[in-house]
Amino acid sequence: MAALRIALANQKGGTGKTTLAVNLAAGLHRRGATVLLDADPQGSAGHWARVGSESGDLPPVRRLGEGAVDAAIRDAARAQRHVLVDCPPHLQSGVLQQVMQAVDVVLVPVQPSPLDLWASVDMAEAVRTAQRRNRPLRAYLVVNQLDRRNALSGAMQQALAEFGLPALANGLTRRAAFRSAALEGGSVYALGSRGAAAVADVEAIIKEVLSS
Numbered sequence: 001m002a003a004l005r006i007a008l009a010n011q012k013g014g015t016g017k018t019t020l021a022v023n024l025a026a027g028l029h030r031r032g033a034t035v036l037l038d039a040d041p042q043g044s045a046g047h048w049a050r051v052g053s054e055s056g057d058l059p060p061v062r063r064l065g066e067g068a069v070d071a072a073i074r075d076a077a078r079a080q081r082h083v084l085v086d087c088p089p090h091l092q093s094g095v096l097q098q099v100m101q102a103v104d105v106v107l108v109p110v111q112p113s114p115l116d117l118w119a120s121v122d123m124a125e126a127v128r129t130a131q132r133r134n135r136p137l138r139a140y141l142v143v144n145q146l147d148r149r150n151a152l153s154g155a156m157q158q159a160l161a162e163f164g165l166p167a168l169a170n171g172l173t174r175r176a177a178f179r180s181a182a183l184e185g186g187s188v189y190a191l192g193s194r195g196a197a198a199v200a201d202v203e204a205i206i207k208e209v210l211s212s
């Protein structure tokens with residue numbers, strides 16, 4: 001069976017693309033062979049994996065250069081169960097559109113404030129453009145940096161409902177474990193009991209995406 005191909009994308013910077021890409025890749029790798037393609041010239045995912053190359057639990061990370069995006073994703077999909085793609089935080093290069101032509105699912109991490117969400121309207125437009133050519137493409141917002149104590153504000157819930165892309169029911173809570181994992185070059189799965197709550201967040205997202 002062909003691999004499930006999932007991209008993490010948002011033209012807005014710092015919303016959690018790489019954090020989600022790395023931790024989803026680690027969780028999916030436990031289920032079946034997974035590769036993480038780093039389409040961001042900043043190379044954060046690759047750097048993350050190199051930090052933990054001795055002890056880490058991450059699947060292989062490969063650079064995805066502009067130009068051969070489609071062929072590289074198709075190639076990776078042949079030999080894997082899951083292919084994750086971490087995208088750059090801008091729409092200028094053609095990479096984001098090329099990636100969205102070649103995947104099954106695009107997850108768009110957003111921070112839990114209406115202002116941050118509105119900063120991603122260009123991303124929603126880019127998704128709709130991609131869906132005109134790649135009709136089966138499924139796209140979901142994923143709320144990141146959720147506050148453990150407070151539910152989403154009414155304003156945020158309304159903004160999500162009006163945004164034009166559906167949101168996953170599950171998101172990532174703001175947790176020190178996500179930062180620790182990056183510092184240690186692994187995923188939250190490698191943190192043992194320190195990472196248990198973060199792993200539960202990631203697992204809920206994986207289950208929701210696999211059943212979507």
Ligand SMILES: Nc1ncnc2c1ncn2[C@@H]1O[C@H](COP(=O)(O)OP(=O)(O)OP(=O)(O)O)[C@@H](O)[C@H]1O
Pocket residue numbers: 012013014015016017018019020040044088089144145146172173174175176178179182
């Ligand atoms: N759920 C979370 N809890 C705590 N820290 C988080 C969480 N998600 C992301 N972070 C931190 O927020 C910062 C930005 O996250 P990340 O690098 O994943 O975003 P990005 O969208 O990939 O950024 P860029 O657009 O620059 O590629 C990082 O320092 C990361 O460790």
Ligand SMILES: [Mg+2]
Pocket residue numbers: 017018019040044086
């Ligand atoms: Mg990133």
